[in-house]
Amino acid sequence: MSIPSNFAISYILLAAAACAAAVGNQNWSPATATWYGSPEGDGSDGGACGYGSLVDVKPFRARVGAVSPVLFKGGEGCGACYKVRCLDRSICSRRAVTVIITDECPGGYCSGGRTHFDLSGAAFGRMAASGNGGKLRNRGEIPVIFRRTPCKYPGKNIxxxxxxxxxxxxxxxxxxxxxxxxxxxxxxxxxxxxxxxxxxxxxxxxxxxxxxxxxxxxxxxxxxxxxxxxxxxxxxxxxxxxxxxxxxxxxxxxxx
Missing domain, CATH: 2.60.40.760 (Expansin, cellulose-binding-like domain)
Incomplete structure (x- = not known):
């Protein structure tokens, strides 16, 4: 029988913590997250929701994210807002990042019925404690917890x-x-x-x-x-x- 690596053990423990946190607070659920684009980038590249150049500017800029089909819902999940939080207190802040769904990630980490967020580099890094953004991005895929949150666009109407x-x-x-x-x-x-x-x-x-x-x-x-x-x-x-x-x-x- 092979012995799991220290990284694998840490990942398992964090996943267990995510499940425990979700059970303790029914508003939060476990998921996984990765990031794309440049490390400090806003991830803006249009996306499957059709927002086009809107994702390049505020209030979308640096708050965009792609989700697996479970949350994308064939496009009906477009525009939904989520709070996403990393649980590793050695590197992560207790602060959740708020993201707006603008795209779908259908394959890779997002396949197989998984609940997964693929965030902009900037949004992913905001989950880290001060000065640890680079270290967190170097982790690649991480366990997180998430929940829906009301979308707020100050000064904007539909x-x-x-x-x-x-x-x-x-x-x-x-x-x-x-x-x-x-x-x-x-x-x-x-x-x-x-x-x-x-x-x-x-x-x-x-x-x-x-x-x-x-x-x-x-x-x-x-x-x-x-x-x-x-x-x-x-x-x-x-x-x-x-x-x-x-x-x-x-x-x-x-x-x-």
Whole structure:
């Protein structure tokens, strides 16, 4: 029988501690984490959620993360926010880092039904105690605990980006800066002078579309979150003379 290395023993002990912590506090659950990109980088490279260049700037910048399919949920997990904390007190801070899901990691550490976070180098390093960011990143994969946390975008309201290629017969919207739950479970639009809400279809990432028409703006948009089923309606948020690749900001958000 082979004898486990000191690293393997430490890993097993930390994993056990993660499970114990999760049992002691039902809001926390065990997972594993790695990092990508440059060591101090913000990890920004677009991502499977479709946020594009938004991940390059605040409030996303350096807070982005990819998750395994268990949490990505085929894209419906896009925009959800999590607190992630490392448990090795010899190198880690007791402070959790808050990350926004912007991407999926489907293979490697993220495969096989595992719950895994692949964080930006900056976000991963923030879990370390002062001066230990480099040492923590050198560990590679580490056990962590995580929990959902409300998304907060100070000064931002929910916005809708009209995707390129949209027409009066095929309208595609990307949801941005959704506070609170952060995730979208269903989405409807209502045309001008109509009382009927038309259901949109989730196609990928944080993008929804509807095939109908000719559709007539202005459009009101209703969001229902995946996690708690809360709803919000933004009246006439997309104007009559809307244009593809334009972004229209509402006056509302879930945590306002």
């Amino acid at each position: 916005a809708f980006h009209v995707n390129e290629g949209s027409t009066n017969y095929w309208l595609s919207l990307l949801v941005e800066f959704e506070g609170g739950d952060g995730d979208v479970g269903s989405m409807h639009i209502r045309e001008a002078n109509s009382n009927q809400w038309l259901e949109m279809t989730h196609i990928w990432g944080a993008t929804w579309c509807i095939i109908a028409g000719p559709l007539q703006g202005p459009f009101s948009v209703k969001l229902t979150t995946l996690s708690s089923g809360k709803s919000l309606s933004a009246r006439d948020v997309i104007p009559r003379n809307w244009a593809p690749k334009a972004t229209y900001t509402s006056r509302l958000n879930f945590n306002n």
